[in-house]
Amino acid sequence: MIHRHTISKLTALILVLLVLVSACGKKDEAPEEGAQAGTTEEAAEAVTGEAAAASTEEAAAASTEESAAAASTEEAAAAGTTQAAEVLPGTGRLVAIDAGHQAQGNFDREPIGPGASETKAKVAGGTSGVSTGVPEYQLTLDISLLLRDILEERGYSVIMVRETNDVNISNSERAALANDAGADILVRIHANGSDDHSVTGAMTICQTPSNPYNGQLYAASRRLSDCVLDAYIQATGIRREYVWETDSMSGINWAQVPVTILEMGYMTNPDQDRMMQDRDFQAVMAGGIADGIDAYFAAE
Numbered sequence: 095m096i097h098r099h100t101i102s103k104l105t106a107l108i109l110v111l112l113v114l115v116s117a118c119g120k121k122d123e124a125p126e127e128g129a130q131a132g133t134t135e136e137a138a139e140a141v142t143g144e145a146a147a148a149s150t151e152e153a154a155a156a157s158t159e160e161s162a163a164a165a166s167t168e169e170a171a172a173a174g175t176t177q178a179a180e181v182l183p184g185t186g187r188l189v190a191i192d193a194g195h196q197a198q199g200n201f202d203r204e205p206i207g208p209g210a211s212e213t214k215a216k217v218a219g220g221t222s223g224v225s226t227g228v229p230e231y232q233l234t235l236d237i238s239l240l241l242r243d244i245l246e247e248r249g250y251s252v253i254m255v256r257e258t259n260d261v262n263i264s265n266s267e268r269a270a271l272a273n274d275a276g277a278d279i280l281v282r283i284h285a286n287g288s289d290d291h292s293v294t295g296a297m298t299i300c301q302t303p304s305n306p307y308n309g310q311l312y313a314a315s316r317r318l319s320d321c322v323l324d325a326y327i328q329a330t331g332i333r334r335e336y337v338w339e340t341d342s343m344s345g346i347n348w349a350q351v352p353v354t355i356l357e358m359g360y361m362t363n364p365d366q367d368r369m370m371q372d373r374d375f376q377a378v379m380a381g382g383i384a385d386g387i388d389a390y391f392a393a394e
């Protein structure tokens with residue numbers, strides 16, 4: 095039963111939520127980078143170019159953090175208190191990171207969701223770099239380890255599905271690890287491949303609202319997918335594809351926590367492949383994902 099006065103509170107709550115949700119999803123309406131120059135960061139990016147903007151942003155972020163830390167230290171000293179520093183964004187949050195694939199695919203089959211009759215390979219082989227020859231499982235692990243370190247610096251607790259390539263963990267088992275740990279979210283890191291080597295871009299993937307296994311997690315998963323894709327695009331300058339909603343992913347269907355897959359870029363595009371093997375650029379990629387996770391929790 096719902097009383098009338100709760101309805102008006104609910105209406106207000108829903109309005110607030112709508113505003114917050116639109117904060118992460120607003121770029122859907124303006125896919126062109128040039129059309130988004132509503133903030134100084136974006137304007138700077140338009141003027142200075144993508145690579146320069148990334149390092150300028152980092153420098154700005156670093157100096158902002160430093161001066162914020164310095165200010166709070168000074169304030170605490172001035173007040174003569176032992177007040178702790180500002181609470182980090184990730185405090186009290188548990189993030190599960192699944193570095194996609196593993197050294198050897200596992201082509202035994204498992205149900206695509208709880209109780210499903212349809213089955214899929216436990217772990218597909220993944221793609222590989224057309225220029226560098228680096229396998230997808232290595233790139234996903236490298237970025238996942240960087241992401242772990244950044245998230246821990248920001249106060250998050252992190253559970254890693256894997257930290258080496260020599261594992262044998264099916265996609266349903268990966269989701270179960272996140273479920274059993276009580277993770278707040280599951281972030282699955284992948285890279286894309288295409289027969290058309292000219293294709294570039296990044297996308298995120300979540301379930302549909304009518305997913306028979308965890309459709310109730312759609313709204314949160316969709317918002318997580320928007321937040322991660324927006325922040326990742328913002329940081330890296332990689333072309334935005336879209337959020338793909340599908341119920342065909344075992345590792346999504348078995349999840350009982352909000353989940354997204356990030357396809358970071360196309361390893362079948364020679365330039366994008368080389369770019370994603372640059373160590374400095376990898377740090378930017380991981381930082382962008384972490385920013386998206388921050389944005390997801392900030393709006394929660």
Ligand SMILES: [Zn+2]
Binds near residue numbers: 194220230285
């Ligand atoms: Zn993959």
